[in-house]
Amino acid sequence: MSAAADRLNLTSGHLNAGRKRSSSSVSLRAAEKPFKVTVIGSGNWGTTIAKVVAENCKGYPEVFAPEVQMWVFEEDINGEKLTEIINTRHQNVKYLPNITLPDNLVANPDLIDSVKDVDIIVFNIPHQFLPRICNQLKGHVDRHVRAISCLKGFEVGANGVQLLSSYITEELGIQCGALSGANIATEVAQEHWSETTVAYHIPKDFRGEGKDVDHKVLKALFHRPYFHVSVIEDVAGISICGALKNVVALGCGFVEGLGWGNNASAAIQRVGLGEIIRFGQMFFPESREETYYQESAGVADLITTCAGGRNVKVARLMATSGKDAWECEKELLNGQSAQGLITCKEVHEWLETCGSVEDFPLFEAVYQIVYNNYPMKNLPDMIEELDLHED
Amino acid sequence: MSAAADRLNLTSGHLNAGRKRSSSSVSLRAAEKPFKVTVIGSGNWGTTIAKVVAENCKGYPEVFAPEVQMWVFEEDINGEKLTEIINTRHQNVKYLPNITLPDNLVANPDLIDSVKDVDIIVFNIPHQFLPRICNQLKGHVDRHVRAISCLKGFEVGANGVQLLSSYITEELGIQCGALSGANIATEVAQEHWSETTVAYHIPKDFRGEGKDVDHKVLKALFHRPYFHVSVIEDVAGISICGALKNVVALGCGFVEGLGWGNNASAAIQRVGLGEIIRFGQMFFPESREETYYQESAGVADLITTCAGGRNVKVARLMATSGKDAWECEKELLNGQSAQGLITCKEVHEWLETCGSVEDFPLFEAVYQIVYNNYPMKNLPDMIEELDLHED
Structure with missing residues (x-):
């Protein structure tokens, strides 16, 4: 030995x-x-x-x-x-x-x-x-x-x-x-x-x-x-999380920049994890749900990415300065790119092709905020799960 | 309406x-x-x-x-x-x-x-x-x-x-x-x-x-x-997470205090989530695994708690000062208590009664660090999953 x-x-x-x-x-x-x-x-x-x-x-x-x-x-x-x-x-x-x-x-x-x-x-x-x-x-x-x-x-x-x-x-x-x-x-x-x-x-x-x-x-x-x-x-599971975590991190940056605190950031991560799992199940049915919440490449990488890093920083500056994503990227990243900005667009286009945009309200909200100037303070409404109204 | x-x-x-x-x-x-x-x-x-x-x-x-x-x-x-x-x-x-x-x-x-x-x-x-x-x-x-x-x-x-x-x-x-x-x-x-x-x-x-x-x-x-x-x-699921998250937060405080960074804190949260799920399945088999990773009371509350709060602060000070838990609690919390210190002991004693200590290496490591002065830099070894040795 x-x-x-x-x-x-x-x-x-x-x-x-x-x-x-x-x-x-x-x-x-x-x-x-x-x-x-x-x-x-x-x-x-x-x-x-x-x-x-x-x-x-x-x-x-x-x-x-x-x-x-x-x-x-x-x-x-x-x-x-x-x-x-x-x-x-x-x-x-x-x-x-x-x-x-x-x-x-x-x-x-x-x-x-x-x-x-x-x-x-x-x-x-x-x-x-x-x-x-x-x-x-x-x-x-x-x-x-x-x-x-x-x-x-x-x-x-x-x-x-x-x-x-x-x-x-x-x-x-x-x-x-x-x-x-x-x-x-x-x-x-x-x-x-x-x-x-x-x-x-x-x-x-x-x-x-x-x-x-x-x-x-x-x-x-x-x-x-x-x-x-x-x-x-589960190669698919860890690869999906590795890409989509950056979109979730943009969402965390928005709520941080708005000054909404830890509750809101944790909520974005929870919703994001759910949409990552749903994305995996929809497009890579061979991927296992456990991968996302049991593995380092899943929930742990999501947490680290949402605690800091390029995507959070760019989104935070968008919220505090009112500037668009490309200005913020240029100002902060010295020629490098915030991958979430690219991924959220690719994902939006693919989901639209599939008619599945509405199954991923957080991904869609991030896309709309980045590309169509949707007001980020509406994020909660955009991802709200409503299941009641009075008769 | x-x-x-x-x-x-x-x-x-x-x-x-x-x-x-x-x-x-x-x-x-x-x-x-x-x-x-x-x-x-x-x-x-x-x-x-x-x-x-x-x-x-x-x-x-x-x-x-x-x-x-x-x-x-x-x-x-x-x-x-x-x-x-x-x-x-x-x-x-x-x-x-x-x-x-x-x-x-x-x-x-x-x-x-x-x-x-x-x-x-x-x-x-x-x-x-x-x-x-x-x-x-x-x-x-x-x-x-x-x-x-x-x-x-x-x-x-x-x-x-x-x-x-x-x-x-x-x-x-x-x-x-x-x-x-x-x-x-x-x-x-x-x-x-x-x-x-x-x-x-x-x-x-x-x-x-x-x-x-x-x-x-x-x-x-x-x-x-x-x-x-x-x-x-799932009443049991959300209650279990509400108690055990504080033990996990102590672990995060230790690795933060040791200066190990975001990777280590995310790792503790990942391992902790796994042990919370295992605890639920063992003692409340009616609780659902999804509760822990899909609900705000699960993974989101864990993330918020591990991002700050009393338990993280006490454990961090233990790591940086070398003082014991009770001194740190007294110094930081002005008469209030860090719930994780009590919970990790109760959980340890219960798991010992059941002969299940070894199924929860993170909970046990936190207990040993707090109550028996086990060196916290050994935490990774204590929770390592090893599955190989050479012939």
């Missing part, structure tokens, strides 16, 4: 003994040929996840090849290459400064080279780069490679809602799951305790324990003492 | 039309003899609820007797009686200053007189006064009177967990439901929008619509444009 496994067993402690949801008798089998892992992406969240993964690949040498490749979009930092800085000083000085990275994490500027002979790819790049990356990877990835997408959310087009993990599967022909949770990157990088959810559906061509990626392998790859992982099957 | 019902119909607006959960065709029947309502209690929350109730009794004269009695524990305020101040100046200057009360709300210092010929009693007094109040009321309340308890939570004794609503039923022989939600009293009194949950189980001796209290009558009694009410059956 490795030192890491030893430590994992130790941390389970006496308090966990006999817990119903724990199953400490389940064992992690050594891989016939240790899995080689590559992380694609090296921004704030990408580098953080690469750190987590590299720590575990070093800790479980029977399961993972110790060296973890991280594809880095090469940049010049004061005359030095970013990859060289990462590989010699073990810091991503541009996107994750002051955090020491494990020395088995190797930055590679060559995308195709970084996935050579790989078994597991972790995608962690900004949403808008995904099509280009997938295009470049085509023909260089074996169909038995498995993937996890850390990209949030889904795309809504004329034909409906597509999960980003499904996009990766379609483009590259590989099985792809997702990782999502209440994870502000900097807090995870600093090893402040948090939780996350990994969702992965075992494919039909699964080659057997020790030969292929299963839930235990994924737990070993991502779980750390400071980063607790729950592995489930 | 009254003006109030007119307004209610208006506010439903076009956005609500066709909503699945709304049922605007359901009508509120005029009562054969309008229901007389009394509120027992006149503290901060008691006076706020009395204001809500009095507004609705005035608005629906076909359903409720316009005059609402509020029993007030008489006090002398600079030589004037508190009841006289309320009845002449329409303010509860001591417990809810600067809020104008409706003139149909009548303060009464005589408990027995306040419930004369009453149909509906709303209990809203501090927990510790309940036995004495019930004792005084015995023999003065007809068995057909219906009650709603706004008191939070439950009592844990050697024989298990008893809901406060059940205590009222046992003591007075009357059917009793509960009201609970994400409701900071001052925000409700100021008519900032919030939501609440009313739970009431229709009794076997129900005398028929228009003659007895049903869900529509309760909605009319409590729902306001600024106070949205959902009426359900």
Whole structure:
């Protein structure tokens, strides 16, 4: 038993003994040929996840090849290459400064080279780069490679809602799951305790324990003492919540900006959680209701997102200043975008196509406030559930 | 149709039309003899609820007797009686200053007189006064009177967990439901929008619509444009959440005080919600899982409580100062108590009796930190779900 496994067993402690949801008798089998892992992406969240993964690949040498490749979009930092800085000083000085990275994490500027002979790819790049990356990877990835997408959310087009993990599967022909949770990157990088959810559906061509990626392998790859992982099957559930939480956060920003206090913000989150669940059940009937209220990627990520972050800030400023969303975004986010502003429009258009706008009064109210200048003080009326009038 | 019902119909607006959960065709029947309502209690929350109730009794004269009695524990305020101040100046200057009360709300210092010929009693007094109040009321309340308890939570004794609503039923022989939600009293009194949950189980001796209290009558009694009410059956569910949320809030205070950030607080809330649901299923199998994540008294009240309040503050100070719970409580709360400190002990003792401590690792960790000085930085290990080790 490795030192890491030893430590994992130790941390389970006496308090966990006999817990119903724990199953400490389940064992992690050594891989016939240790899995080689590559992380694609090296921004704030990408580098953080690469750190987590590299720590575990070093800790479980029977399961993972110790060296973890991280594809880095090469940049010049004061005359030095970013990859060289990462590989010699073990810091991503541009996107994750002051955090020491494990020395088995190797930055590679060559995308195709970084996935050579790989078994597991972790995608962690900004949403808008995904099509280009997938295009470049085509023909260089074996169909038995498995993937996890850390990209949030889904795309809504004329034909409906597509999960980003499904996009990766379609483009590259590989099985792809997702990782999502209440994870502000900097807090995870600093090893402040948090939780996350990994969702992965075992494919039909699964080659057997020790030969292929299963839930235990994924737990070993991502779980750390400071980063607790729950592995489930429901890829759709966690992806839906990852996208729609931003719309709910706009609603929280409005009521905060109006000075309505904690009761109102909690009410928006409650209504929002209900609409997220309804959206999942309507468009991804395979998603499980429990995912939304039991998993970090569900209710916990919703709470973190609604406690602060870009969407709340933009909406709050809209309420206090009377300016429109785009002015507020420009003023606050320095060229970045509040994802909820885009998502609420995509969702509105899709729901209109389906004739289901009225089933999602909060999403619709947020859309109307952002795009049609609907008075935000009417929000309560817009989402009210009325079921009485006198005869 | 009254003006109030007119307004209610208006506010439903076009956005609500066709909503699945709304049922605007359901009508509120005029009562054969309008229901007389009394509120027992006149503290901060008691006076706020009395204001809500009095507004609705005035608005629906076909359903409720316009005059609402509020029993007030008489006090002398600079030589004037508190009841006289309320009845002449329409303010509860001591417990809810600067809020104008409706003139149909009548303060009464005589408990027995306040419930004369009453149909509906709303209990809203501090927990510790309940036995004495019930004792005084015995023999003065007809068995057909219906009650709603706004008191939070439950009592844990050697024989298990008893809901406060059940205590009222046992003591007075009357059917009793509960009201609970994400409701900071001052925000409700100021008519900032919030939501609440009313739970009431229709009794076997129900005398028929228009003659007895049903869900529509309760909605009319409590729902306001600024106070949205959902009426359900699950009294146990909302009461359990109302008590256990305070234990979860202590956990949030610990991780906040340790400087672990938003991820950690959201994780505690997620784990806490799961344990609240498990507690409900174990000891009140009639309670519904949906109550905890769909209702204001569930997830929303949990979020509001964990965003601030007494329990968070005490636990945060414990973390930052190293002082014990009782010192922190004394320092911060000016003689009031952080309910979670009592509840976590009662719950621990009850779970030990049942041999179920290990099913509730967060509740147990909070108890051990408060009562046995267990190091709070071990919290993540104490609640970790581990399900792997290498062969």
